[in-house]
Amino acid sequence: MSQATSKPETGLFQATISRFSVRDAGTLIGLIVIMAVFAILVPGFLSERNLLNILQQSSINACLALGMTLVIISGGIDLSVGPTAALSAVLTATLLVIGIPAPVAIAVGLAMGAACGLFNGFMVAIVGLQPFIVTLGTLSTFRALALIYTGGNPVLGIPDDFRAIFNGSIFGVPTPVVIVGLVAFVAWAVLKKTPFGEYLLAVGGNEEAAHIAGVPIARTKIAAYAISGTLAALAAMILIGRLGAAEPILGNLWELDAIAAAAIGGASLMGGKGSVVGTILGAIILGAMRNGLTLMNVQSFYQLLATGLIILAAMLIDRATRGRE
Amino acid sequence: MSQATSKPETGLFQATISRFSVRDAGTLIGLIVIMAVFAILVPGFLSERNLLNILQQSSINACLALGMTLVIISGGIDLSVGPTAALSAVLTATLLVIGIPAPVAIAVGLAMGAACGLFNGFMVAIVGLQPFIVTLGTLSTFRALALIYTGGNPVLGIPDDFRAIFNGSIFGVPTPVVIVGLVAFVAWAVLKKTPFGEYLLAVGGNEEAAHIAGVPIARTKIAAYAISGTLAALAAMILIGRLGAAEPILGNLWELDAIAAAAIGGASLMGGKGSVVGTILGAIILGAMRNGLTLMNVQSFYQLLATGLIILAAMLIDRATRGRE
Amino acid sequence: QGLAPLNSDTEADRLDWSELDSTLGALPTLPEGLRAGGVSKTLTNEYWRSLGEGYQKFADANGVNLAYQAAQSEGDQLGQLTIAEGMVTQGYNVLLLSPQTDANLQPVLEQAAAAGIPVVNVNDAVIPGAEHYVGNVQRDNGVRVANWFIENYPEGGKVAVIEGQPGVFAAVQRTDGFTATIEASGKFEVVASVPGNWDRQLSYDAATNILNQHPDLIGFYANNDGMALGIVEAVKAANLKDQVAVFGTDGISDAYASIRAGDLTGTVDSFPVLTGEVAMEVALRLVGGQDLPRVVATPQALITADNVDRYSGEGVDVRAVLLEDATK
């Protein structure tokens, strides 16, 4: 009855495939097409410096999108990443400004992000509300808290030792890129190799079956949101390191970019499906697009048009390479 | 085996219940609580004039939220309602300004909205892309088209005959309220009484089963998006009637309010579930809240906080009245 | 009303703020318990908070009650409309409106007219049917920065613009003023004019990209100060601080601090506190029954390291300085 899946050659082939899935290949093709188009249109687009630039500019979105991917896999969504980042940013910045050492301030900022995520997770997993609407509510709530805390003013004067952490480079690669690369590797390992990763896929893929199998549903979901919140906070650290100021309005519309990156990378908003590699590629696609359009000095209305069309095109290319599921 | 469900008293009771479901009762309680709080805090909140005001101010969001409800029931989401409205608005306005009679201009505007919806629906139902990401793409695309079409400038000088249509009142009730009331009634009837409504609930509830049962999946989904687009255009007509001008940036963030209204009203973003009555109540809750907070002269950061908290509170009240499913 | 659509930049029926007293005399005596309502775009930008301060200052000085509200975010047009309508309903005696867009508060104008409440349109977006407008010339912001470049770089060079949200009045006017003026000089090239959406991060990224492609760039003009401060960081990160001049718009306190620190080259300050005071004065004069010209122009000035101490710091009376400027 069953198709033989145990031929020795397929073994190796499958191993490769499972490391880099067909779906991810689709996303990669999308990226290559976009890069190729810009390479033709924009001289210097493929210079090493510009490529590093693209990576650096994608790093913040990639960081958020990784957390978003985990949440999406668990069957949820996190619209509150931007305000979460803003809260962490202004908190960390005020601590830094009053002279708290950078490591402590960073730890507090990340904890703030985790706390925001825990709140979302609690509302979703324990109280049982819909993720979209919970995080729509906290989208306003967290933003309001950040604005009230700062009175709407940016926090300036972030010390240089903190900024140096995020503005340096390691072997010529900008630190944020290295940090997000590490985060991506950890996220990949977590998803592929740990029980938690498996639980995430199970909870998003078939919650009832997961429950019956004894998967700790609530804990898994809460952890996903907490990670998303923490990564939003990490993205905030990178950003305030770069800008030297923490604004309470920072992170506006970040959620849409993060969701777009995850979706372009193959995450299904129905849950149970998503890829770390795909998400990273998705974030780079969006980053490359922004970079290329700026370099081409495309007028603002047409940039907006291109943004929309490229999101659609990326999904179409993906759809065509992969076939209907 | 079964408990008798056919006692004569229960028959009537059930009939009433089925007309006004438990879930809707939960939303109504939420609305009453909010109204009561404001009635105590704000003198004149319950004046007839202010109540009409609330209805009028809720009418645009309610109009959008009705379309959104249908899309959500079908298992989708429409993030592009704001830009769709903007496109219809600038198109209708330019036609009016060059002297095209109002009915023709309105028809063209509504057709534009329907066309935007058809495009979304086509991408979702025929091409098979994820609704969130399709409408995220068209969110930018439609906005860009509206900006390009107008060069970013508002279209001024909308003639008075057009404005009169939407600015009058019928037996003391503002025309937009009457229009949206009619739309709500039609939507309610469509959902409860027509094959299309039945199909929507089936497609969102279990697409595979609906397919086998002969439900025209693609057509049903496309129709939902087309209706959403048309209602977005109708909302745009009401708005430009009130404002006397059509701007390409009109409708910013409308999608979030519309989704919030639908969700507060009991629509499930997993599809297959949603209520017209609930959505209308949800829109009024949001409208009443805004109105009350303004009358209390609450500062905007705290208004934002209240918006977030009330969305969460509405969901909690609902959750408590209804019990976990 | 037979009023032609207002263009605040070209309206002939205008008065400079400094001539208010001389033209109209002292503020008329006002009835007790006046309530003024101010509705602005958003409080997330310091500019609008400062404007409110100005309202408050002038209102307090004259025993007027002020309610100052703003929409929850930039672009929340219907929310702002709700707020303004609420104020009409509540019977405020005069309204000061800074609309999100040219059109979104139009119905308030009509409702207020019906209720006999005078309305002053304050700055930024211009309601075409507005009977009274207080504010500066948006286009002039860009023109001033362009003129600075023309004066300081006789050889010309490459410049770039980071714009605000696509389609927003202030962004369009400021950009247009800058671009038209600097291109008319014939020596400059605007190599990029891309949107930063009022967002620091986007502006930072855009500036980085532009600097990468045009390492010989000599200057940026940003449609507001928040974006300009993002650009400053990008310029510093690219080690081009000595070569690239960065200008913002609005004159928020952070911009002043940055100018003092030698980071930001300059900003076009439109003196929101003073603008607020003037607007409130105009509003109260209207309530007092005076006839005013349709537009009252408020000051603006290009602030750079050279003149920053003149406009801010210990003991500086900005009002006096600006009056001095105005009479020059």
Next chain:
Amino acid sequence: MTVSRLAFDGVTKSFGPLQVLKGVSFDVAPGEVHGLLGENGAGKSTLLKILSGVFKPTDGRVLIDGRPIDAHGPVSARRAGIAMIHQELQQVPRLTVAQNMFLGRPLTRFGVIVDHREQESLAAQALKVIDPHIDPAAPIGSLKVAQRQIVEIARALLEDAKIIAMDEPTSSLTPSEFDRLAEIILDLSGRGVSVVYVSHKMEEIFRICTRSSVMRDGSLVGLVKMSETDQKTVVQMMVGRELSQQVHTSFATEQVVLEARNVSSDKVRDVSLTLHRGEVLGVAGLVGAGRTELLRLLAGADERSTGEVFIDGESVALRSPREAIASGIGLVPEERKREGIVPLRSVQNNIVLASMSRFAPRGIINGGRLKSISAVTLKETGLRPFAPEREIRRFSGGNQQKAIISRWLAAETRIFLFDEPTRGIDVGAKAEIYALIEKLAKEGKSVIVVSSELPEIIRLSDRVLVMREGRLAAELIGDEITEHAIAASAIPQSTVNDAAEEAAIVTNTSL
């Protein structure tokens, strides 16, 4: 009295106002294989879900070795030594077979890294005893239903439990697979493991169980020793009435209603068939032979790559189920939960979907018609409890099936395609469905029945097609229709010498 391994003590369960278990008490000895019998909706699954911690009882206790299970939940039930095979497949399609088998208790290295290799080798060992062809590294979504059910069984075996509850584990298995399961169960019982076994297949119960509890309407109506009773008595206890056994009568005419010529799809290869008015055509074959796909093709649900289909002599495209329905074809699918029901809608709203024009003659759904037509069709199928306005997900599996059949009755379907029509359906309802199918034939409708239960095929069919690896292997008419003949043509040539397989199919008798 010695302490029993497992005891239900006055277990009561209500869903809102609906009481589905009414003080059920019985016990199971160590090593006992205990049958649990009852009609659809009797409460068997509910009872086992309480045992395995999925539901909390409203009242009453479950005792293991004399001690009540304290904290209730799937995890504590597992800790107490309980494993369960659920009636509905409870799997995560995107995870592999092994991941599913170890879901909730993965094997790890250093406590953090899932040891996929070890899991897969253990999974392979557990699977081997039933079906060695299942690849533990394959995503479970790519397996067929029967294989997925085998995975469920193997998962329970892996758990090293004291008590294994099996809720219709063989509903999609072949008789030979049941044989292997029976061996395993007897072996477990020899090692002191207690098994609670739910099945609607009487012969299975009689073969492996020592005692059985019989339930009706949520109450225990009897406890029987299998050695001291017979099928008829048990069935009578279950249904509370005597069932009449009918013999096959044919209503087939000469008039061809449906003809398929050389149709192929993904798994169907070049099949031709004819169906007559009033005929019941059985389609037999091993699991995976492509019968489901043949039905899906005829129902317009799968794309046809070659061939032609004629209805009443006219070529039809059948590009969608909608077109098929317009031609009078209706499919009762194999997987109810996935393809059959819209869970949040009422029974009558599920019925209305296929025949909207009847319910909404002028574009508006006529509430009166909705009630009356669905009531008529539901009475025909015997929905219990008779509550057409209740959400369909609140009904037992068998009653959901009746609702779907009612859907096609309402649509005035002329050609009924039944895919495993009595899977998971109790004896009472089964007889009703057989009667129903015969009634359809008598009324001049045409029926195709796909079933893995040979007695069912033989009982119902005027003519039998046997499929093998996507092709038609044989056509049997009248006296040729025997279990032996069917089995002989169903088995792939490569395994024809596997005598055990053949024998297993032949010995299967149902009711």
